[in-house]
Amino acid sequence: MHRHEGHDACETGLGGMLARAEAVCRERGLQFTPLRREVMEAVAEAGKAQGAYDIAEKLSAPGRRVAPVSVYRALDFLMENGLVHRIASRNAFIPCAHGHAPGEGVVFLICRKCGGVDEASSEELEDGLDRTLKRAGFTPAHSILEVEGDCGACRERQQAG
Amino acid sequence: MHRHEGHDACETGLGGMLARAEAVCRERGLQFTPLRREVMEAVAEAGKAQGAYDIAEKLSAPGRRVAPVSVYRALDFLMENGLVHRIASRNAFIPCAHGHAPGEGVVFLICRKCGGVDEASSEELEDGLDRTLKRAGFTPAHSILEVEGDCGACRERQQAG
DNA sequence: GCGGCGGTGATACACTGTAACAAACCCGCC
DNA sequence: GGCGGGTTTGTTACAGTGTATCACCGCCGC
Ligand SMILES: [Zn+2]
Ligand SMILES: [Zn+2]
Ligand SMILES: [Zn+2]
Ligand SMILES: [Zn+2]
Numbered sequence: 037m038h039r040h041e042g043h044d045a046c047e048t049g050l051g052g053m054l055a056r057a058e059a060v061c062r063e064r065g066l067q068f069t070p071l072r073r074e075v076m077e078a079v080a081e082a083g084k085a086q087g088a089y090d091i092a093e094k095l096s097a098p099g100r101r102v103a104p105v106s107v108y109r110a111l112d113f114l115m116e117n118g119l120v121h122r123i124a125s126r127n128a129f130i131p132c133a134h135g136h137a138p139g140e141g142v143v144f145l146i147c148r149k150c151g152g153v154d155e156a157s158s159e160e161l162e163d164g165l166d167r168t169l170k171r172a173g174f175t176p177a178h179s180i181l182e183v184e185g186d187c188g189a190c191r192e193r194q195q196a197g
Numbered sequence: 198m199h200r201h202e203g204h205d206a207c208e209t210g211l212g213g214m215l216a217r218a219e220a221v222c223r224e225r226g227l228q229f230t231p232l233r234r235e236v237m238e239a240v241a242e243a244g245k246a247q248g249a250y251d252i253a254e255k256l257s258a259p260g261r262r263v264a265p266v267s268v269y270r271a272l273d274f275l276m277e278n279g280l281v282h283r284i285a286s287r288n289a290f291i292p293c294a295h296g297h298a299p300g301e302g303v304v305f306l307i308c309r310k311c312g313g314v315d316e317a318s319s320e321e322l323e324d325g326l327d328r329t330l331k332r333a334g335f336t337p338a339h340s341i342l343e344v345e346g347d348c349g350a351c352r353e354r355q356q357a358g
Numbered sequence: 359g360c361g362g363c364g365g366t367g368a369t370a371c372a373c374t375g376t377a378a379c380a381a382a383c384c385c386g387c388c
Numbered sequence: 389g390g391c392g393g394g395t396t397t398g399t400t401a402c403a404g405t406g407t408a409t410c411a412c413c414g415c416c417g418c
Contacts, residue, residue, distance in 0.1 A: 174344065
């Protein structure tokens with residue numbers, strides 16, 4: 037749905053993301069359980085950020101209720117392992133299609149029209165932030181960069197229509 | 198509690214912030230009602246980001262209950278006029294000591310130790326973000342930049358102790 | 359006075375997230 | 389096979405955050 041830039045190892049698409057999740061868990065000796073897989077799928081399938089309760093509802097079916105708390109636990113696990121991200125400004129979650137180095141700053145580009153979320157990173161942004169923090173005498177531990185606006189696809193669509 | 202940098206017209210301190218709030222409302226023909234003033238004071242007095250429910254509790258007294266919904270309305274008003282900011286990663290609010298141009302990007306520096314929140318802005322950060330967004334074909338409308346870490350004061354205190 | 363309008367009070371509710379405990383599962387070990 | 393301990397999941401209850409709705413009040417213009 038969205039393109040991105042600034043990354044190399046780019047596993048886009050549902051299959052790729054699931055494969056990466058599986059690989060990450062195997063190499064770290066962690067369990068990629070059915071529930072975790074289903075939550076990963078639910079987040080990866082959706083074209084936009086999913087709330088935990090949305091996921092719980094999607095996974096529930098007549099005869100099987102998946103409680104939100106279970107979804108939260110799975111999401112915590114997936115976030116710890118860099119497989120999904122939380123979008124603070126939406127209280128929602130997206131799959132990570134890239135696999136960043138830990139500590140690497142990433143900007144989330146959130147489209148107001150289609151709701152899609154893309155990730156971008158860049159040296160110059162990172163450098164600018166680092167220098168600004170250094171000047172302020174602040175030692176960063178973790179950062180949240182989220183930009184809301186209109187993605188390229190939606191802007192084209194709007195001009196065409 | 199915290200220093201900041203990158204701004205000129207810098208009204209720090211409770212009095213300055215209240216004066217600015219009053220001035221802003223007067224010049225825009227808006228009402229700086231007692232409730233709005235009290236909420237502004239509560240946010241400005243605290244050395245760290247305040248939750249809406251914290252503010253409601255602080256303003257309540259035996260015989261007078263201020264409901265959270267009233268606080269939210271006052272906060273919405275103050276945010277629309279650039280007098281307070283919402284810290285998305287904390288669901289909390291801080292006073293704005295600067296008065297930015299609309300659209301000006303600001304980074305919030307959130308200290309893990311003391312809970313204080315400082316604002317910083319810089320040309321190079323702004324430029325880096327703009328270029329990154331442009332390359333991604335994304336048109337920004339509003340951005341959230343929040344960094345969690347250790348402020349200078351707390352780091353010094355830690356080294357001394 | 360009367361009607362409109364913005365601000366406030368009050369209640370109820372939806373949404374987001376966590377704590378606590380029990381049950382099921384897995385796996386190595388006796 | 390049976391046991392023991394760690395991890396995962398189910399279940400319930402609850403805390404925290406934010407919004408919808410309606411009623412009331414005060415003000416100002418007509
Ligand atoms: Zn990512
Ligand atoms: Zn879009
Ligand atoms: Zn500010
Ligand atoms: Zn500090």
